[in-house]
Amino acid sequence: MIPENLLLEYGATLENIDVSEVIISEKKRADFYFQIKTGEVKMFNLNENGKEFVQGIFYDGESFGEPPLFADFKYPASASAVKATELFKLSKSKLFELLTNNPEINLKFTKAFAKRLYYKATILKEISVHPPEHRILALIDFLKNRYGSEELFQVELTRQQIADLTGQRVETVIRAIKQLEQDGEIKLIKHKVFR
Structure with a gap:
């Protein structure tokens, strides 16, 4: 930054x-x-x-x-x-x-704050009203937009970290990830999540 x-x-x-x-x-x-x-x-x-x-x-x-x-x-x-x-x-x-x-650094700072506020507002909405699969996809899509590209994006988070970031139990995340794979929303390659 x-x-x-x-x-x-x-x-x-x-x-x-x-x-x-x-x-x-x-x-x-x-x-x-x-x-x-x-x-x-x-x-x-x-x-x-x-x-x-x-x-x-x-x-x-x-x-x-x-x-x-x-x-x-x-x-x-x-x-x-x-x-x-x-x-x-x-x-x-x-x-x-x-x-x-x-001042140019100050402006970068302000933009970074705005992005974080957007992330917090988005994740808060996802955690409060949506089912587990939707919460996980919202997190993955946010990470892909921030750190990824148009190609297949590897999620570098553990199942526990995904659970912690989406306010869920790790067991729920494991079941939801299996369901997302069955639905074709994500790919599992060597136990890693891709989207």
């Missing part, structure tokens, strides 16, 4: 995060901007029974957890590394300085 050289110019540090290490905690104050160099990070909430709901998964070059920096509220979710991750960490004040001095 923000060029790495610009992040470093404004004082960002590059940090190594271990698998499952918590990067931000729900209800804590937001003081830093985070951008992934390499790796994978999930933002999630836990309910009172310890069940995890994944808000989003972020990959190389993507940032996460920014809204509280701009609205001055605490983190609404936690974030942890899904796999070993290198990320840039920049203070809130330096981020604002960077955005003020680089």
Whole structure:
């Protein structure tokens, strides 16, 4: 999102995060901007029974957890590394300085926020009113539009991650994926989902 050289110019540090290490905690104050160099990070909430709901998964070059920096509220979710991750960490004040001095980056930021809001609104609608198969297809189609091409797209998520992102049990996702394959909506090749 923000060029790495610009992040470093404004004082960002590059940090190594271990698998499952918590990067931000729900209800804590937001003081830093985070951008992934390499790796994978999930933002999630836990309910009172310890069940995890994944808000989003972020990959190389993507940032996460920014809204509280701009609205001055605490983190609404936690974030942890899904796999070993290198990320840039920049203070809130330096981020604002960077955005003020680089309007083209500020515009990219605004566009990225708009895309995330669209995703959240779409997934929320899917989770609340549609059957499991529809929820899964909506998620896959969103990912294909964002990361894929016109050709056959491989879903890089595990069944558990699909369940977490669509608010379902993993058993439900497994049954729904089998049904989607029978209906010709997806292909399963060596246990991987393609669309």
